[in-house]
Amino acid sequence: FDPDYDASSTDHDANVRKAERIVAKAGTMVANGYRIQQGKQPLESKPEHTTAQNFLYLMLGEEADPQTVELFDASLTLYAEHTFNASTFACRVTVATLSDLYSGIVTGIGTLRGPLHGGANEEAMKMLLEIGTPENAQAWVDDALANKKKIMGFGHREYKKGDSRAIYLTRLAKALGIGKGKPEFGQVADILEKTMLERKNLHPNVDFPAAYAYYLLGIPTELYTPIFVTARVAGYAAHAVEQLDNNRLIRPKAIYEGSRNLPYVPLADR
Ligand SMILES: CC(C)(COP(=O)(O)OP(=O)(O)OC[C@H]1O[C@@H](n2cnc3c(N)ncnc32)[C@H](O)[C@@H]1OP(=O)(O)O)[C@@H](O)C(=O)NCCC(=O)NCCS
Structure with missing residues (x-):
């Protein structure tokens, strides 16, 4: 109501x-x-x-x-x-x-x-579960990069030198893992973070630490993006x-870059 x-x-x-x-x-x-x-x-x-x-x-x-x-x-x-x-x-x-x-x-x-936006936290968690253990992490990320796969939870359109939100949440998420006696996600994260920085100059965004932090808190993966919404x-x-x-209609202009002055071809001749 x-x-x-x-x-x-x-x-x-x-x-x-x-x-x-x-x-x-x-x-x-x-x-x-x-x-x-x-x-x-x-x-x-x-x-x-x-x-x-x-x-x-x-x-x-x-x-x-x-x-x-x-x-x-x-x-x-x-x-x-x-x-x-x-x-x-x-x-x-x-x-x-x-x-x-x-x-x-x-x-x-x-x-x-x-x-590529809020759904990245769920995708990042699926990736971490697929990697499984710190021992698998290096080979997994090497293979992903060799196959030009996107590593979810890394990169940002605006933050090219690191996402300040991720720095803060990473600290909490890794401490949580250690506190719960489950440091493995943090160790996998260390390997991915190092490799992505060295090879692609990409930093984690906030969705990466959020993914394993939520997992450690027992939050089901399908709730990650709805939580982002809340x-x-x-x-x-x-x-x-x-x-x-203070409204004004938002209406971007498009610049046409295709061919110009093309002759008209009747339908029957196409
Ligand atoms: C967020 C994102 C869409 C920003 O895109 P963008 O500003 O357009 O970045 P670009 O596509 O220009 O990236 C530059 C290069 O890094 C690569 N790249 C960017 N993010 C990457 C990632 N997460 N994994 C692997 N490569 C990545 C691009 O493929 C591109 O490589 P190329 O120059 O060889 O083609 C992109 O980094 C991405 O898809 N990240 C994964 C999804 C994600 O975590 N989204 C949440 C954002 S908060």
């Missing part, structure tokens, strides 16, 4: 209320949706919980320990907003037609899903409100 359903798409106050409701509900929808998928009953959110605590409580069905909450909270914070990334840009394009804020968020989610809706909503406050 949306009490602001009939509000104009440029009504600032209504948009802020919509944004607050989306940010508040996104994690609950994903975590309780997961419970329902597992044949479990949805749980009531606890108002005293932070967003991170609440998500983990709903997903696990019990209170999470402080280290888990700290890491998960850090990942949500790092994922929450990242200027004109593909999905936020797509969200702004949608609302710039004076469509509504919800449609902008849906556009953003559809764009985030791809493996954080990034804050960024989408803020951008959408800003766009609608």
Whole structure:
């Protein structure tokens, strides 16, 4: 139920209320949706919980320990907003037609899903599971590079000298692995990081440490990208409100570079 359903798409106050409701509900929808998928009953959110605590409580069905909450909270914070990334840009394009804020968020989610963007965290985890052990890592990455495979969770359009979000989350993720007596993912990561830097001058992006950190926290791989969404809706909503406050249609020009002045060939002669 949306009490602001009939509000104009440029009504600032209504948009802020919509944004607050989306940010508040996104994690609950994903975590309780997961419970329902597992044949479990949805749980009531606890108002005293932070967003991170609440998500983990709903997903696990019990209170999470402080280290888990700290890491998960850090990942949500790092994922929450990242200027004109593909999905936020797509969200702004949608609302710039004076469509509504919800449609902008849906556009953003559809764009985030791809493996070159938010879907990279799930793909990075599949890759780490395929590699399996630190002993396999060097041969695996050598083979992948020789076959011109993309190594998911590495590279970034903007950060050519390293993703500051990844540096922070890598520290937490590797410490978590050691703390849980499962340092193997961190050791595989060390080999991939070194090789990718030496051979391709590429650094890990935030999706790489997020992948094995979530795995170590017991989060199912299929929730990684939806979790990214629960954080990034804050960024989408803020951008959408800003766009609608001072709107102009976003309509890039295309420059035609094909052949010109071609003779017309009738259909029958083609
Ligand atoms: C994020 C990404 C799309 C940025 O792309 P981009 O800015 O267009 O980077 P480029 O395609 O110009 O990359 C330059 C070179 O590095 C290579 N490269 C980039 N990322 C690579 C990766 N993850 N693994 C292997 N090679 C990679 C490209 O193939 C290209 O090589 P070439 O010059 O021999 O063709 C890209 O790095 C990528 O696909 N990464 C994996 C997916 C991912 O982790 N996405 C999450 C981003 S936060």
